[in-house]
Amino acid sequence: MLHILLDGEAEELEMAKNNDLEQRALQYIMRMGADGILQSDLWRKLGASSREGSRIALKLESRGLIRREKELCDGRWTYRLFPKRLPASIDSIADCPCLMCPDSPRCDPASVISPQTCEKLTQWLISISRDEPTLLGDN
Numbered sequence: 001m002l003h004i005l006l007d008g009e010a011e012e013l014e015m016a017k018n019n020d021l022e023q024r025a026l027q028y029i030m031r032m033g034a035d036g037i038l039q040s041d042l043w044r045k046l047g048a049s050s051r052e053g054s055r056i057a058l059k060l061e062s063r064g065l066i067r068r069e070k071e072l073c074d075g076r077w078t079y080r081l082f083p084k085r086l087p088a089s090i091d092s093i094a095d096c097p098c099l100m101c102p103d104s105p106r107c108d109p110a111s112v113i114s115p116q117t118c119e120k121l122t123q124w125l126i127s128i129s130r131d132e133p134t135l136l137g138d139n
Helices: 007-035 039-046 050-062 119-131
Strands: 066-073 076-083
Touching (some): 007 039, 007 050, 007 076, 039 050, 050 066
Antiparallel strands (some): 066 076
16 A cells, blocks of 8 residues: 655654654663763764764754863864763662661651751762762763
């Protein structure tokens, strides 16, 4: 059966393809973590043209999902793409004092024992903000 796409249908199909490519690009950038990935390497991995890739990178950057840093690679200027937020992992909270706190069952923002007044939690948050700012999304 032959199906003819109307102008609106063709545009919707193109938008769906671009959204899928954007999602795949963002997922790949996030998997690369704090090391980032060169824009040209990402497009090769996704099978996209450099034109498509540049547009997607600009769109992801304008939406606040990634950041781009100019980088000289093999004598040519390109961009390294970094995720603005890294996916959460259990390692990021493995040493949180709340996990083994004996007061945990009574801890509540409205009670005397509270996350807002917990010195151990405050010190832990300060230490991770100094040691690993990317865990808090400050990249």
